[in-house]
Amino acid sequence: MEVPSGHLVARIERRILHIRGHKVMLDADLAELYGAPTKRLNEAVRRNAARFPEDFMFRLTAEEAENLRSQIATSSLWGGRRYLPVAFTEQGVAMLSSVLNSEQAIQVNVTIMRAFVRIREILSSHKDLARKLVALEQNHATHDAQIKAIFDAIRALMEPPKKARRRIGF
Numbered sequence: 001m002e003v004p005s006g007h008l009v010a011r012i013e014r015r016i017l018h019i020r021g022h023k024v025m026l027d028a029d030l031a032e033l034y035g036a037p038t039k040r041l042n043e044a045v046r047r048n049a050a051r052f053p054e055d056f057m058f059r060l061t062a063e064e065a066e067n068l069r070s071q072i073a074t075s076s077l078w079g080g081r082r083y084l085p086v087a088f089t090e091q092g093v094a095m096l097s098s099v100l101n102s103e104q105a106i107q108v109n110v111t112i113m114r115a116f117v118r119i120r121e122i123l124s125s126h127k128d129l130a131r132k133l134v135a136l137e138q139n140h141a142t143h144d145a146q147i148k149a150i151f152d153a154i155r156a157l158m159e160p161p162k163k164a165r166r167r168i169g170f
Contacts, residue, residue, distance in 0.1 A: 012115040017087070019064060023119060024087035025112070026060075033108045034100055042086060044099045051099065056092035060084045090116045 015029040027045075031038040045052055060068070065084050088096065093116070097109040 008111055009115055009118070012112055013119060016115060016119060017068070019060070019087055020058070022087075022089045023116060024089050025093060027086040027088065028081075030088060030093065030096065030112075033112070034096075034102070034105050036100070038081075041096075041100070042083075045086070045096075048099045051095050052092055055089060056095055057086055057088045059086050 012025075012033065015025055015033075016023050017026070018024075027041055028038045031041040034041065045057070062084060068085075090113070093109065093112050097106055
């Protein structure tokens with residue numbers, strides 16, 4: 001089996017979007033990668049609807065589609081489509097390999113799965129770094145307070161002792 005080029009993996013990673021709290025790929029992007037018309041990809045999915053529950057794929061709302069169009073800065077992102085785009089989660093993309101049974105679909109699916117894993121690893125390492133940074137900041141703040149207390153004690157010791165006044169009388 002042919003190993004995918006870094007260029008293809010980078011293209012795929014750029015097409016993984018974050019929508020409704022999920023990392024997803026749109027039907028048009030997947031169809032392009034598979035070398036099939038979007039309409040055919042969606043037909044194959046409809047014929048196998050039982051394989052694609054809500055947590056595997058969902059249709060974007062008009063507002064979500066419009067937000068994506070404005071983010072990508074193109075008015076003809078999906079051309080003359082009649083329907084709103086469909087978003088496939090990682091599990092939905094994996095299920096596509098059982099529906100689209102061509103050699104290209106299999107190779108592209110393997111590459112897409114690797115891209116999802118790579119993104120998950122990157123996000124995980126960023127969370128670990130963020131956690132370590134917070135711990136370091138808290139530790140630093142504690143040390144700052146301790147160092148300040150030490151300097152205050154040293155300054156107090158450096159002050160000359162106050163002379164006791166003599167009492168006059170009894």
